[in-house]
Amino acid sequence: MSYQFHQFNIDSFLKNFWQKKPTLLKGLFKDFQDPLEADEIAGLAAEEQIESRVVYKKQQNWHVEHGPFEEYQVFGETDWTLLVQAVDHYSEEAAELLKPFRFIPNWRIDDLMVSFSTPGGGVGAHVDQYDVFIIQGMGKRHWRVGLQQTMQKSIPHPDLLQVDGFNACIDEILEPGDVLYIPPGCPHEGYAIEPALNYSVGFRAPNQQDLLSSFADFALQEECFNKRYTDPELQATQSPGLITEAETQKLVGLVKETLSQSDSVEQWLGCYLTQAKHELAIEEIEPAYLPEDLAEMLQQIAIWNRLGGLRCLLLADKFFVNGEFIPTEKQQRPFITFLSNHEVYASSDLNHYLTIEENQQLLLALVNEGFIYPLED
Amino acid sequence: MSYQFHQFNIDSFLKNFWQKKPTLLKGLFKDFQDPLEADEIAGLAAEEQIESRVVYKKQQNWHVEHGPFEEYQVFGETDWTLLVQAVDHYSEEAAELLKPFRFIPNWRIDDLMVSFSTPGGGVGAHVDQYDVFIIQGMGKRHWRVGLQQTMQKSIPHPDLLQVDGFNACIDEILEPGDVLYIPPGCPHEGYAIEPALNYSVGFRAPNQQDLLSSFADFALQEECFNKRYTDPELQATQSPGLITEAETQKLVGLVKETLSQSDSVEQWLGCYLTQAKHELAIEEIEPAYLPEDLAEMLQQIAIWNRLGGLRCLLLADKFFVNGEFIPTEKQQRPFITFLSNHEVYASSDLNHYLTIEENQQLLLALVNEGFIYPLED
Ligand SMILES: O=C(O)CCC(=O)C(=O)O
Ligand SMILES: O=C(O)CCC(=O)C(=O)O
Ligand SMILES: [Co+2]
Ligand SMILES: [Co+2]
Numbered sequence: 190m191s192y193q194f195h196q197f198n199i200d201s202f203l204k205n206f207w208q209k210k211p212t213l214l215k216g217l218f219k220d221f222q223d224p225l226e227a228d229e230i231a232g233l234a235a236e237e238q239i240e241s242r243v244v245y246k247k248q249q250n251w252h253v254e255h256g257p258f259e260e261y262q263v264f265g266e267t268d269w270t271l272l273v274q275a276v277d278h279y280s281e282e283a284a285e286l287l288k289p290f291r292f293i294p295n296w297r298i299d300d301l302m303v304s305f306s307t308p309g310g311g312v313g314a315h316v317d318q319y320d321v322f323i324i325q326g327m328g329k330r331h332w333r334v335g336l337q338q339t340m341q342k343s344i345p346h347p348d349l350l351q352v353d354g355f356n357a358c359i360d361e362i363l364e365p366g367d368v369l370y371i372p373p374g375c376p377h378e379g380y381a382i383e384p385a386l387n388y389s390v391g392f393r394a395p396n397q398q399d400l401l402s403s404f405a406d407f408a409l410q411e412e413c414f415n416k417r418y419t420d421p422e423l424q425a426t427q428s429p430g431l432i433t434e435a436e437t438q439k440l441v442g443l444v445k446e447t448l449s450q451s452d453s454v455e456q457w458l459g460c461y462l463t464q465a466k467h468e469l470a471i472e473e474i475e476p477a478y479l480p481e482d483l484a485e486m487l488q489q490i491a492i493w494n495r496l497g498g499l500r501c502l503l504l505a506d507k508f509f510v511n512g513e514f515i516p517t518e519k520q521q522r523p524f525i526t527f528l529s530n531h532e533v534y535a536s537s538d539l540n541h542y543l544t545i546e547e548n549q550q551l552l553l554a555l556v557n558e559g560f561i562y563p564l565e566d
Numbered sequence: 567m568s569y570q571f572h573q574f575n576i577d578s579f580l581k582n583f584w585q586k587k588p589t590l591l592k593g594l595f596k597d598f599q600d601p602l603e604a605d606e607i608a609g610l611a612a613e614e615q616i617e618s619r620v621v622y623k624k625q626q627n628w629h630v631e632h633g634p635f636e637e638y639q640v641f642g643e644t645d646w647t648l649l650v651q652a653v654d655h656y657s658e659e660a661a662e663l664l665k666p667f668r669f670i671p672n673w674r675i676d677d678l679m680v681s682f683s684t685p686g687g688g689v690g691a692h693v694d695q696y697d698v699f700i701i702q703g704m705g706k707r708h709w710r711v712g713l714q715q716t717m718q719k720s721i722p723h724p725d726l727l728q729v730d731g732f733n734a735c736i737d738e739i740l741e742p743g744d745v746l747y748i749p750p751g752c753p754h755e756g757y758a759i760e761p762a763l764n765y766s767v768g769f770r771a772p773n774q775q776d777l778l779s780s781f782a783d784f785a786l787q788e789e790c791f792n793k794r795y796t797d798p799e800l801q802a803t804q805s806p807g808l809i810t811e812a813e814t815q816k817l818v819g820l821v822k823e824t825l826s827q828s829d830s831v832e833q834w835l836g837c838y839l840t841q842a843k844h845e846l847a848i849e850e851i852e853p854a855y856l857p858e859d860l861a862e863m864l865q866q867i868a869i870w871n872r873l874g875g876l877r878c879l880l881l882a883d884k885f886f887v888n889g890e891f892i893p894t895e896k897q898q899r900p901f902i903t904f905l906s907n908h909e910v911y912a913s914s915d916l917n918h919y920l921t922i923e924e925n926q927q928l929l930l931a932l933v934n935e936g937f938i939y940p941l942e943d
Contacts (some may be wrong), residue, residue: 200801200802207797208800396794400737400790404782409779417773421584429668436671445825448821455814
């Protein structure tokens with residue numbers, strides 16, 4: 190089951206709405222078919238390693254409970270919502286929903302969050318730091334969305350950051366196939382009118398703090414920034430309690446210099462941008478395939494699939510997979526470009542690159558790590 | 567007991583040796599008197615919160631044990647050394663030894679390490695990352711020091727980083743009052759000829775890694791760098807697996823920008839440079855003095871002392887004490903300069919500044935925190 194946009198002008202969307210204004214894209218998916226049913230979502234939410242929560246409101250009070258969940262009777266029939274993170278890691282069908290959005294670079298895409306809500310269910314009015322496309326599946330939900338505005342924050346529960354109220358510029362009922370685009374900072378709230386499934390295509394964009402702490406961790410791990418402050422030109426001071434402007438600038442300069450070591454900076458950034466934020470359903474091959482096994486499989490198997498949620502990135506000729514830098518030779522560039530830009534690989538296409546020894550070794554390693562696997566029809 | 571250099575040309579030392587070459591300063595202290603005796607050092611090493619270790623060699627094997635120590639018989643009569651860190655935090659007499667070295671800015675000075683070695687005792691040949699002045703007290707030690715050179719590293723014990731051997735440019739017996747200056751990276755080894763006391767005036771100089779991780783911690787704590795990556799001008803991509811050079815530069819630029827927020831950067835740096843690396847012997851005043859108490863004490867007490875090891879710093883008009891930024895008014899600048907540049911404060915001098923209300927409050931706070939205390943003769 191693959192998904193395509195219906196009459197959607199990508200360029201004008203990017204120009205007028207992306208990171209600017211929310212918009213309702215009525216019927217973006219024509220004759221929308223849910224990739225999953227509610228009980229399959231409940232099945233995922235029963236898994237220990239899958240992140241899920243139930244948000245519900247009882248007598249005006251908000252509650253949040255974290256999965257895994259065995260049953261839902263305790264929450265009653267109405268006013269609750271089950272949310273499951275990174276469903277694209279666990280369901281190939283659900284992961285299909287991300288594909289039409291690949292006009293946006295992969296490093297900007299985070300995951301697919303799926304929510305099932307009973308009538309009246311929702312997570313309340315809130316603001317997110319990230320862009321999101323909320324796809325309406327089964328059922329109907331009433332959504333209100335506002336432009337960025339000053340609002341009163343409230344924290345009805347430690348895990349639930351809400352806003353008190355906001356002026357809406359969108360106030361609509363979403364039906365299957367409708368998609369709501371919401372840029373960062375825009376308040377929104379959705380309540381189910383009837384049992385409903387929503388699929389949130391979430392994005393990620395780091396802030397300075399995220400980048401700084403990841404860069405510092407990388408520095409500690411790689412030990413690649415160990416230039417020490419020196420002052421061979423030191424003059425005797427009459428004011429031992431002061432640090433001069435020049436000394437201060439030299440210290441700050443030492444930190445700035447780390448950011449001009451482009452090789453190390455590229456390696457850090459590539460690892461950071463490909464770190465998974467949720468567990469991957471990795472099934473390593475034990476014992477590992479040998480080169481000849483792979484060669485044989487390439488004849489029998491037509492299509493291979495990249496593991497759901499696996500982040501690959503090509504940054505300045507450097508190849509990164511799942512938070513790791515994979516050194517490659519210059520002549521491997523076409524192959525790593527192919528691997529990064531696609532998620533489905535025909536054996537015929539793969540073979541084209543496997544004339545190069547290093548490409549065979551790379552593919553074998555990726556298959557043995559469970560990052561690429563044969564697609565059974 | 568105060569210490570002065572004997573015929574020592576500071577400027578020519580800084581020009582020819584500081585951070586450049588080791589040098590033996592024979593008789594730098596004339597008629598040197600040890601500020602402490604060996605059993606006082608042993609007394610400190612019995613304290614739980616004071617960092618100490620014994621390094622000894624038995625049948626060619628090096629051993630390290632960490633304090634506190636109740637007795638030393640177990641180590642025998644020879645070939646061992648007791649080393650106690652930050653003795654200036656715990657002994658006013660020992661702290662006097664740092665004073666003549668205040669021609670070097672305080673933020674560059676670390677602490678006073680005292681070692682007592684039995685005949686043959688030493689820590690073996692090793693290299694330090696920091697400058698050090700090793701003052702010979704009681705007894706004699708044979709020191710060899712080399713210029714920076716390639717050496718074979720060895721780790722005879724997890725806590726003991728040594729070098730196998732090196733060419734010495736200094737090979738001398740040190741006698742009381744002699745001082746050995748060793749810049750970073752220069753190998754050295756000293757063995758006691760008779761029971762000996764050594765006082766190491768140690769320095770600190772951060773490297774990029776130290777600065778980066780401290781800066782990232784500051785960012786997380788203060789939440790003052792939260793600008794997020796945005797791409798309202800995004801164009802649709804045909805290569806979702808790539809990140810462009812421009813996007814990469816924008817992300818790196820976000821990190822670079824943090825270093826141009828001078829207010830926050832100054833605040834971080836000041837806190838970092840005044841963080842104590844060893845415990846301070848703080849005795850808070852309970853219940854706290856009131857302003858009138860302080861006024862009365864200023865009449866009765868002649869001299870006040872800054873707590874041993876307390877780091878004060880004036881960085882770009884910002885005042886820092888013990889890792890904390892203390893906001894002050896413009897007109898307090900003379901007072902905070904006075905506090906930073908001196909460690910002993912005459913009441914007469916203090917009174918001069920106390921016409922300003924904020925200075926009174928600052929002094930009261932510092933006294934109540936045990937950072938400044940009356941000196942009993
Ligand atoms: O599905 C929901 O109720 C929450 C959706 C949402 O707010 C989001 O994805 O940002
Ligand atoms: O006193 C000792 O044996 C060690 C002195 C030393 O190596 C130092 O302070 O760097
Ligand atoms: Co949201
Ligand atoms: Co040393």
